[in-house]
Amino acid sequence: MSLSKEMWIDVLKDIVDTVMSGHKAKGKLPDILFANMEHCIGLDYKRPYKRAGRIFYKPYRNHYDTGDGDSPMWNAMVETNLARKNAMYHLTIAGVCLLGRQEEIYIYNPESGHMRNLLWDGKELFINHGVYCGYGCWIPTTKKEIKHYLLLTDKDTDALVSILEDEGWIVKQTYGGCTEDGQPFCHKGWVASQKLRETPEWSKAQKAEYERLDAIMAENRNEAFSEEKIEEVCMKKNYELELYKLIMQPDEDDPDISWVDEFGWICGEEFCVWVNLLFFKDFMERFKEIFGSEVFDEGGIHAKIQDDCVYFALEDIMEGYGVELENVFPKDKYKH
Numbered sequence: 072m073s074l075s076k077e078m079w080i081d082v083l084k085d086i087v088d089t090v091m092s093g094h095k096a097k098g099k100l101p102d103i104l105f106a107n108m109e110h111c112i113g114l115d116y117k118r119p120y121k122r123a124g125r126i127f128y129k130p131y132r133n134h135y136d137t138g139d140g141d142s143p144m145w146n147a148m149v150e151t152n153l154a155r156k157n158a159m160y161h162l163t164i165a166g167v168c169l170l171g172r173q174e175e176i177y178i179y180n181p182e183s184g185h186m187r188n189l190l191w192d193g194k195e196l197f198i199n200h201g202v203y204c205g206y207g208c209w210i211p212t213t214k215k216e217i218k219h220y221l222l223l224t225d226k227d228t229d230a231l232v233s234i235l236e237d238e239g240w241i242v243k244q245t246y247g248g249c250t251e252d253g254q255p256f257c258h259k260g261w262v263a264s265q266k267l268r269e270t271p272e273w274s275k276a277q278k279a280e281y282e283r284l285d286a287i288m289a290e291n292r293n294e295a296f297s298e299e300k301i302e303e304v305c306m307k308k309n310y311e312l313e314l315y316k317l318i319m320q321p322d323e324d325d326p327d328i329s330w331v332d333e334f335g336w337i338c339g340e341e342f343c344v345w346v347n348l349l350f351f352k353d354f355m356e357r358f359k360e361i362f363g364s365e366v367f368d369e370g371g372i373h374a375k376i377q378d379d380c381v382y383f384a385l386e387d388i389m390e391g392y393g394v395e396l397e398n399v400f401p402k403d404k405y406k407h
Contacts, residue, residue, distance in 0.1 A: 074100075079147035084338040087151075090172050091337045093377045101173075104144065108170045111135040111162050112181050119176050126176045130167075133181030135160040151338070152406050164192070164222055165406050180222040186234050192221055193231050194240055194267060199404045201263040202276045211244045211260025215329065216319075232261065239266045258320070283401075310392050311399045313361045318344060321357060330354045332380050335405045342396045342405075345380040362392060 074082065086096045086104065096105075109115045112130035119128035136159045137145060148154035153166035162170070164180065171178040182188040200212050218228040235241045241261040267273060322328040330350035336342050346354045359366065366372070366388060374383035389396055 074143060076143040076146045076150065079144045080150055083147055083151050083153065084340075087169060087338050088341075090169055091343065093375055093382060095173060105170060105173055107135060107144065108162060108166060109174075111160065112167070112170075112178070114170075114174070114176075114178075128171075128176050128178045129183060130178065130181040133161050164220075167222060178222070179224060180227075183223060183227045186227075186230055189221070189223075189227070189231050190234060190238075193217070193235050194270075194272070196220055197235075197241055197261070197263040197267060198270075198273050198276050201268070202273065202280050211258050211262055213258070213260040213320075216260075219329075236261070239264055241267065280401075310361065310389075310394045314389070314394065315399050317354070317357055317361065321350075321353070334400075336400070336402045341384045342386055342400060343382060343384045345377070345382045347380050351381055362388075 082100050083104070086101055089096045106115070111133060112128075113132045114128060114130070117128075117131060119126050121127070135145065142160070145154055145156070145160045148166065149156050149160070152163055153169060154160050154162055162181065167178050167181065170176075180189070180192075182192070196217065197212060214228055214232065217223070217232065218225065221228075221231070223231065232241070236243075240263070242264045243259075244262045245259050263273070318331050318334055319329075321330050330346060330353055331344050332347050333345040334343065372383055372388060374381050376382075385396060
């Protein structure tokens with residue numbers, strides 16, 4: 072029996088949950104899905120390679136032709152951001168990540184080496200960081216973050232940054248200041264240029280963000296903003312900012328250090344982080360500094376230990392602090 076698109080969407084959510092929690096998805100439907108994904112990027116033909124104990128694969132293609140028109144499975148993948156479609160179907164970065172986790176292979180961006188094809192991905196990354204993550208200020212995006220989010224090699228990262236700079240889409244920026252205890256810090260990276268901020272794509276993203284914020288404001292429009300309410304809002308914002316810094320850039324003196332290997336929304340329902348085992352103690356100590364020892368009340372934090380990281384979800388933990396995770400990491404921009 073063939074499944075409808077809606078049925079495949081439910082199947083995909085289960086598969087994504089299973090794979091992103093550190094397990095392999097097994098069964099007939101996962102086998103069909105991953106066989107199609109492998110064929111899309113040529114993994115069923117070209118062998119991956121091993122280096123320093125890890126397995127890598129550089130796709131030589133990224134297209135799938137169903138031949139007989141629309142495919143319910145592939146349309147469901149488009150709906151869940153695992154694929155995109157024009158004349159044929161193509162895996163997105165999210166789709167590549169899912170396949171890589173299932174097969175335990177680090178798969179590079181299929182567009183690696185094709186800088187013109189990567190250009191929009193690069194521009195979209197800076198639009199997202201500028202519109203959704205800026206909190207009114209321009210926080211530079213580092214080379215490590217560009218490489219991580221776009222699944223690029225160092226060579227391709229340098230080439231993409233060079234094109235974005237040469238065409239005037241991004242500019243170098245240094246962001247500095249002092250910590251609460253008076254220690255100076257300096258972050259170096261790139262931010263969106265005025266040229267990028269004047270594009271229709273930026274305006275569209277900004278409009279969507281304004282509408283989202285307006286909806287939040289509408290809920291509180293009739294509330295009286297007492298001193299207690301203002302203090303509550305400020306504290307909530309501080310929690311959100313500190314959480315963002317903890318995940319994105321925990322060491323203000325060294326912007327290239329990251330304690331979190333991966334993070335994001337799984338099927339738009341769970342926001343999860345994968346903390347590197349080498350930095351787990353540092354992460355938890357800072358986590359306790361931000362949220363207090365009561366964060367471990369009610370039985371502690373439920374987590375899963377994997378080979379090189381510890382994985383746990385944040386929604387239930389943050390609920391008691393009034394932190395709106397989607398405000399910090401919008402679901403449509405931080406899909407895992």
